[in-house]
Amino acid sequence: MxxxxxxxxxxxxxxxxxxxxxxxxxxxxxxxxxxxxxxxxxxxxxxxxxxxxxxxKNKDDLLISIFEGSMDFFIQQVTQEIATVKNPEDKLKKFISLHLRLVQENPDLAQVLQIELRQSTKFMKEYEGGKFGDYLNVVRNILEEGREQGVFRKDIEPRILRRTIFGAVDEMALDWLLMPKKKYTLEACAEQLSALFLKGIIN
Amino acid sequence: MxxxxxxxxxxxxxxxxxxxxxxxxxxxxxxxxxxxxxxxxxxxxxxxxxxxxxxxKNKDDLLISIFEGSMDFFIQQVTQEIATVKNPEDKLKKFISLHLRLVQENPDLAQVLQIELRQSTKFMKEYEGGKFGDYLNVVRNILEEGREQGVFRKDIEPRILRRTIFGAVDEMALDWLLMPKKKYTLEACAEQLSALFLKGIIN
Amino acid sequence: MxxxxxxxxxxxxxxxxxxxxxxxxxxxxxxxxxxxxxxxxxxxxxxxxxxxxxxxKNKDDLLISIFEGSMDFFIQQVTQEIATVKNPEDKLKKFISLHLRLVQENPDLAQVLQIELRQSTKFMKEYEGGKFGDYLNVVRNILEEGREQGVFRKDIEPRILRRTIFGAVDEMALDWLLMPKKKYTLEACAEQLSALFLKGIIN
Amino acid sequence: MxxxxxxxxxxxxxxxxxxxxxxxxxxxxxxxxxxxxxxxxxxxxxxxxxxxxxxxKNKDDLLISIFEGSMDFFIQQVTQEIATVKNPEDKLKKFISLHLRLVQENPDLAQVLQIELRQSTKFMKEYEGGKFGDYLNVVRNILEEGREQGVFRKDIEPRILRRTIFGAVDEMALDWLLMPKKKYTLEACAEQLSALFLKGIIN
DNA sequence: TATGAATGAGTATTCATTCAT
DNA sequence: TATGAATGAATACTCATTCAT
Known part of the structure; x- marks a missing residue:
């Protein structure tokens, strides 16, 4: 950061x-x-x-600027990293572990994004189609790619699940973050999540 | 008066x-x-x-009271409903659809619980172990039951995934809630989620 | 007051x-x-x-309220007093002496009205047609009455001079008010002004 | 640069x-x-x-500088112009029309002098005896001259009326200045005022 | 001289909370 | 219990002024 x-x-x-x-x-x-x-x-x-x-411009603008700047950073990091692997399973794995790592490395930022930004429905509505939507679409694209290639189940709706998967990952990350005594590593989390979702998704 | x-x-x-x-x-x-x-x-x-x-006592107390009261209600509803079915898969399905239904029926409450309550790290920290933890443990118990009965994979950590699954469900619910024009039904969501998680979890 | x-x-x-x-x-x-x-x-x-x-509502509103309230009071006082005499000359005299007296008795108010209110062109523009205009029209009415009755010169334009006369009187009052050592009485002023204007106006 | x-x-x-x-x-x-x-x-x-x-030196000083500079200019203009005529009546006429013309030609300046400067009682008190007093004394001198020469009434107190006359003229000018749609010319005003005051003053 | 980024004192306004009724 | 007028602490934001360049 x-x-x-x-x-x-x-x-x-x-x-x-x-x-x-x-x-x-x-x-x-x-x-x-x-x-x-x-x-x-x-x-x-x-x-x-x-x-x-x-x-x-004002206090709100400061919050928004933090949001936009870091979303740009996150999107760029994730996009770049994901491009290094070919098949959708690995991409999803990469996304999961990378997001967890980003949270781990930028805990304050992650907390602000997760907690603070939600508090204002306004923000959410405005940004759903903006930077946040872009980030969510990284997940959606992976899901769609997998579906098209026939590796992911056809009955999985990328548009519906993109945020679910993001939410699950992010929620876990935050859970871990706020946990006073770490009872497991984030790597363990990444594996659990990957295992769960891949098994759940793959044909 | x-x-x-x-x-x-x-x-x-x-x-x-x-x-x-x-x-x-x-x-x-x-x-x-x-x-x-x-x-x-x-x-x-x-x-x-x-x-x-x-x-x-004060404004904060009002928020907390809303939280506690509704958590009691949610827990009671969920516990009761889940008791009506036997096997863990159906229990998870029930939990998912019931939670989504509760959100749908109490949109304002859901929003307050999800968005407003989280804005204070204090709340999160204090209540993780309280009523909220109780609710999360409903999920955890289902997961553990399934594992013990051998229907859920052994490599799934209930303690880790309880919040993930809850988070995924809740996140999806919120997404749907804040969506101005509903593009799909919550029932569709419930099915997607159940399909995803059950396939991901079941042996 | x-x-x-x-x-x-x-x-x-x-x-x-x-x-x-x-x-x-x-x-x-x-x-x-x-x-x-x-x-x-x-x-x-x-x-x-x-x-x-x-x-x-706010600081401005407080100023405006002072203005409106006192204008009402001034108008009421002046109108009432003027009604006690018949011919326009006496009315003008009455107006002059009454206005000076009102200033003398409400020095703070007079100062606020005179000095503070002008500072904002906005106020002036808004109120020219309002309470302030009403007060000015007391003068105008006297002038017109005098003209109609043939006691005031025909070539005097009430609409033009109403504010001039008001201004002259008010300016004098303020001058007297801010004068640290009173060199003459306001009564003397009233006489001077009456003499000046009446002689200037009367046929 | x-x-x-x-x-x-x-x-x-x-x-x-x-x-x-x-x-x-x-x-x-x-x-x-x-x-x-x-x-x-x-x-x-x-x-x-x-x-x-x-x-x-600071913002106040800027305002004061505007005031002093323009007062010097006004006084110089008026003094010079008035010197071109002999009898006091014409001098008063000249003063009136010149002041109105100056206002017309320097509307912003006039507004600042009239409105902005007055808002501070301090300014008024400090400058009464300064440049502003000098300007007022131009009027006073005309009045005294006329009295001495026997053309103006004896019962007119120059010291009292100097500011009244100035005020009347200036007030009228401002009224005209702030009027959105000019309903009459400043020349018409000058005539009205001259007529009024000369008739009011002359023996 | 000239600049304009940085400063931080100053203030209108809001709002949770109290309390006399 | 219930009220709602009164309180005054708290704070975002502005802007005159300074100063390093």
């Missing part, structure tokens, strides 16, 4: 907008969007409150 | 607390918890704002 | 809206509308800040 | 301070002093926000 992972100190400061978004992600994940104040975000980002308004 | 002063306490109009919870459910579902005011709830419940505080 | 001039202590508190308007008038006159805070007004009115919003 | 680096200081484009004042006049007239931002002014003046602070 941190684009400034290289240790070039002097040039460091990643771009103020990014710094603010990172800070906001952390703050929102910890306290929830509505319980976070702009002052909180500013403090963590080490900027003045007013500075935030130079980069984002 | 009460001109008929006789002490018919347990009268026709449902308990005021219930009226308030129903109103709150409707309001929270429409505008979101944080965008709803106590005044909004009071207006819909046709009580004075202060009255709400006679029945609930 | 104070409606609670009677000394009935217990019943005193005039009506909270009035108390707030009175306080606002004082505060706005002292510090100017834009340099006054709602907190200032609340403190002077001895109410909580939030209380102000129970009676007025 | 300046690519032609030769030191042509006093170049074509009017002094930057003037540009800023002109821009501010326009902006203040349109939106009001308190509703205008330095950013607004900077944009219209086509300078950076910071630049304004190289020429003016």
């Amino acid at each position: 941190n684009t400034h992972s290289k240790s070039e100190k002097a040039e460091a400061k990643p771009d103020k907008a990014v710094r603010i978004k990172d800070a906001a992600t952390r703050v929102f994940a910890n306290k929830g969007f509505y319980n976070s104040t702009i002052a909180d975000v500013a403090k963590v980002a080490e900027v003045a409150e007013g500075t935030i308004y130079l980069y984002f | 009460n001109t008929h002063s006789k002490s018919e306490k347990a009268e026709a109009k449902p308990d005021k607390a219930v009226r308030i919870k129903d109103a709150a459910t409707r309001v929270f579902a429409n505008k979101g918890f944080y965008n709803s005011t106590i005044a909004d709830v009071a207006k819909v419940a046709e009580v004075a704002e202060g009255t709400i505080y006679l029945y609930f | 104070n409606t609670h001039s009677k000394s009935e202590k217990a019943e005193a508190k005039p009506d909270k809206a009035v108390r707030i308007k009175d306080a606002a008038t004082r505060v706005f006159a002292n510090k100017g509308f834009y340099n006054s805070t709602i907190a200032d007004v609340a403190k002077v009115a001895e109410v909580a800040e939030g209380t102000i919003y129970l009676y007025f | 300046n690519t032609h680096s030769k030191s042509e200081k006093a170049e074509a484009k009017p002094d930057k301070a003037v540009r800023i004042k002109d821009a501010a006049t326009r902006v203040f007239a349109n939106k009001g002093f308190y509703n205008s931002t330095i950013a607004d002014v900077a944009k219209v003046a086509e300078v950076a926000e910071g630049t304004i602070y190289l020429y003016f």
